Amino acid sequence: MAPAKTPEHVRLEQSRTGEVAWKAWGPYLSERQWGTVREDYSSNGDAWNHFTHDQARSRAYRWGEDGLAGVCDERQRLCLSLALWNGADPILKERMFGLTNTEGNHGEDVKEYWFYLDSTPTHSYLKCQYKYPQAAFPYTDLVETNRHRGKLDYEYELLDTGIFDEDRYFDVIVEYAKAAHDDILMRVTAHNRGPDAAPLHLLPTLWFRNTWAQGGAKPSLTLDGDAVVARHDELGAWRFEADAPFLFCDNETGPKAAINDHVVDGAPLSATAGTKCAAHHVLEIAGGDSATIVLRLTASDEAVDADAVFKTRIEEADAFYAEVIPPALDADRKLVMRQALAGLLWSKQYYEYDVHRWLREHEVNPWDANAPDVRNVPWFHMVAGDVISMPDTWEYPWFAAWDLAFHCAPLSLVDVDFAKAQVELLLETKYMHPNGQIPAYEWNFSDVNPPVTAWAALWVYQREEEIRGEGDREFLARVFARLLTNFTWWVNRKDPDGRNLFQGGFLGLDNIGIFDRSAPLPGGGTLRQADGTAWMALYCQWMLQIAVELGKHDSSHADIALKFVTHFGWIAVALTPPGADTPLWDETDGFFYDVMRMPDGTTIPLRVRSLVGLLPMCAATVFEPETLDGQPGLVERALKFAEHFGDSVPVLAHLPGANADGRRLLALVNETQLRQILTVMLDEEEFLSPHGIRAISRYHLDHPYEFDWDGQHYEVRYLPAESDSGMFGGNSNWRGPVWFPMNLVILRALFNLHRYYGDDFKIEFPTGSGKEMNLREVALALGRRLSSTFLRGPDGRRPVYGGSKKFQDDPHWRDLILFHEYFHGDNGAGLGASHQTGWTGSVATVLRIAG
Structure with a gap:
């Protein structure tokens, strides 16, 4: 095996062998737990309305936690994240706000701006940026305006409200650096981008996930001099150090809101212990100025120099990515690739779901033919409790089977061992159905996703072979044995x-x-x-x-x-x-x-x-x-x-x-x-867009396909952006946009076909241009079209941001990349879930291959 190249490579090897648990803590905290299936105890399966954003600050979760730019241990027992208050909001900003599936005119949609800027695979260094308005957050305006817009209307976004006018907002940068695997430093820097001084309350918050409500010992947070001691039966004792007064409450329904009520409404708060606490920093930041606070969560007694630790970890992160990112890429391509990989690593989340227990709590017996109609009854065997690569941390804070497979390709660029574990995860007995089906996603585990796990297994195996000189055949054999069962399920069902x-x-x-x-x-x-x-x-x-x-x-x-x-x-x-x-x-x-x-x-x-x-x-x-x-x-x-x-x-x-x-x-x-097929696919009036292959041919813009049956009219028309169809909840949009995972499948095919047909097989690219290319050249040209979605063009603008002047022109916005769910079929503008770095993070793979 080749020697480790950088300190981060050393940490990866120590983690792989079990020598040091560098991954025991990471960004495994979702941005949203409210509105998920796991927290839904309604009688009609209406998860969004059973547990709303408005209730989240006062109701204790049963299955997970959420927070702003947070971290937690690998079983999410102890959590650390940031809360904010600008002196004007009606509530603390403890979690990201967004619209539910029925409130948004194109389905659920987060209405915040945050960006994952950096992460090493062991999370020895993390960096995230959040844009926090100085005026009261327009919760009501966002809900009401979007509610009255139709499917053919644009979404009403946070920038549209005018809340960022005159740059009256804070850029809040949250960084974490590990002095050791059990010693975590948190640094929060707030930049006032506006012209005038403005107040800002920074409340780094530490709390235990409420597991004691289901039995077991209750952990504690107690004041010990100028620090808080966190005691937990499994985690042991940790110290939370901050240069600010601590506020305490319990992470239980009702008491959970006490810190919010104290800071925002002035309600008395007398507790000096609990299961949730916040270090309350009250700042006044001049226009154009910034302020920084540093905190520490540690199981160690050794003193550390926080500034030196951050400096070292940042240098080590740079050295690691200098090995991962091809040096031939220009600065802009390197920036996009690094942020894509950072988003993938930040989207690793802890996921717990004991379906049998959940069904018992719904008073459902899986063997009762007359049991209430509750989702996922056939999956009562499933007991999940793992760190999983999620599509994103807000709109999809749960695994999706084929998304997860696609994530493994770019993840293998930085952490092949984690990618291997993710390939195997859903094939384990605790997930895979006894009949051989792989669970799709928590809204309906019995739905069907394309069977791409075998593709992911091969990709990761070959990547390890490239890194270590030999692939892990034992891993491949284990996966193959489980996939044989799944293949048989497909054939039979x-x-x-x-x-x-x-x-x-x-x-x-x-x-x-x-x-x-x-x-x-x-x-x-x-x-x-x-x-x-x-x-x-x-x-x-x-x-x-x-x-x-x-x-x-x-x-x-x-x-x-x-x-x-x-x-x-x-x-x-x-x-x-x-x-x-x-x-x-x-x-x-x-x-x-x-x-x-x-x-x-x-x-x-x-x-x-x-x-x-x-x-x-x-x-x-x-x-x-x-x-x-x-x-x-x-x-x-x-x-x-x-x-x-x-x-x-x-x-x-x-x-x-x-x-x-x-x-x-x-x-x-x-x-x-x-x-x-290629003649049609590579025609710019059909499938070939400036930014990849469209999901539906542009031919159907003027020639919709129509079908009439028994008085019912059906139609498919090319729609380059959001779909106007109500199918699949009204937020599925495959009628024209560009989707990165499908383009990755096409790229694989073109490279493979070139290996057989060679340079003599040529095809026009684009069709009708008179310019012929072999299939490898076609794949590279297509890859460059895909990556150009995120890159600054000759006019300095990034297609992903469409007509958004703020994102295109403002120096504090234009290099912050969002990796959307899919992209406008004609101009490449980002659409759908704005933070779905998951499978769109495959742009990192595309950049590595095609530049």
Whole structure:
């Protein structure tokens, strides 16, 4: 193994071996716990309204905690975060505010501005920036104005309220530095960006998560001289040191609000002990000036020089990222890549959910056929209590299966061991259903996400091989064994006719189609999904790759590898069955479409040009000759199978042979089909936008696809921004924008196909331009379009911020990057969840590959 390159690499190795628990504390505290499924004890499953933002300051949570730019231990027993008060707000700013799904005109939406600027993978250094207005926060205005806007209207954002006019706000920068694994320094610097002096109360707050309400010993916070001692049966004793008076209360329903009521309303506060405390700093900061406070939470008795610790950790963070980020990137690209990785690392959150206990508290017996209709009853076995990479810390403070898989690619750039653990997590017995299903997300664990865990496993395995010179085959074998169970679940549950045509659920493409694919279809029809079937073809290929890799050292995997070759063949024939009246492949259009089959046997092609039709192209895997040479008989058996069934399976009848370098290709589409699909995909009037591949072709802007049945009218039109459809709660937006994870799948396919077809295969990029490129060059050009979403263009503006003058021009805003959920299909403006660094953080991977 190569020697560690920087002090942070040393800490990662100490953490990996268990020598030092550097990751025992981190940013594992969500920005929102209210409104989550776990905290929902309503009779109708209305999580948003059962536990609201307004109630959060006074009601104790049962399952987790939230806070502003906070940290906690890895089981979230003791939490530290920042509370603020500007002297004008009706409440302390203890957590981020946003609109619920019914309040926002495009679904739930956080109405705050904060930015994750830095984090090392062991969280030895952390940095976050929050913009806090000096006038009263416009809670009512945000709710009422958005409530009266329709789906075709823009969202009403915090900047639109005028609250930041004349720069009357504080830039609050929160940093953490670890002097040791059990010694954490917190530094808060507040910059008054306005012209006049303004008051600011800084209240770093320490509290215990309320676990004693369910039984067990109650921890304590007690005053000891000029510090607070935190005592916990499992954590031991910690000291909280600050140069300010301490305020105390209990983290229980009712008493929890006592500090808020004391600071804001002047209510008496006499407690000198409790389970929640805040160090109350009262500042008056002149216009253009700043103030800094430093605190310490430690289990150590040793003295430390806080300034020296921060200086050292910042230098070490810089040294670490100098090794991670390619030196050839310019300063702006480095800035974007580092903030993308920081956002991913800040979005690691502690997630606890004992579903069986939760159901008991709802008085639901999972075995009672007449039990109340409560979500997630089939998942009563699940007992979660882990630090998990979340899509984001506010809108999605819970795991999502396919998001998590996509996170692992960029995470592996900085912490391959954490990425490996995340790949395995949902495959563990405590998460995975006994029938083999992987839980999707807490609103409905039984929903279906695309099966991309195998892709993530391969990606992380290959990344470790790159770092350490050898991949972890034991890890790969464990994952493979569990995925075999999941693959079988897919085959048994999502292929209702036994014809290898997979259907149902989100499959990751939400309302991209003309119907809600999780609901009954018009006329009792069933849907033959090109994307569902292509996902399974990809799953076969990834499993085949894993089997072949494991087969290098264990010949028993050869037969399993052949299983996936044969299964791929059956899926391929399902896409293009010989003699079918309506195959999914349309020869005239040169594109794949979903097909609806009616009860009387008639079939109707649904001619929507979308990612659904691009995905089959992505099912392409190339095998190196040296890999196959180590699998005696595998190629011969696969070719014999292809020869035997070639008359029934077109893709096998025309299986391309080895190329000049001995590489072999397994793909759903042949060279002719590939050219036809690419011609459409790379057309700027169809899929190719200035910032990546759109989810739906721009062709449908003027040519919407329409379908009428039994008096009902259905329509799909190209919508470059938010969807006007009410499907999936009204906040699913796949009808035109650019989504980074799907673009990453396309990039993978292009690089793979180039390895087989080589430089001789050229295609116009863009279509009609007369400029031809090989597929690797196409992938790189597409990658540069994706990354340009966040980069300053020649005019100095970042497309992600659209027409926002503040973000484009203000020196205190323009280099603070938000990694949105998806992006405008024509201009790249950020849309949806504003902090979903999760899968959009894959821009870090794109920058590393394509610049």
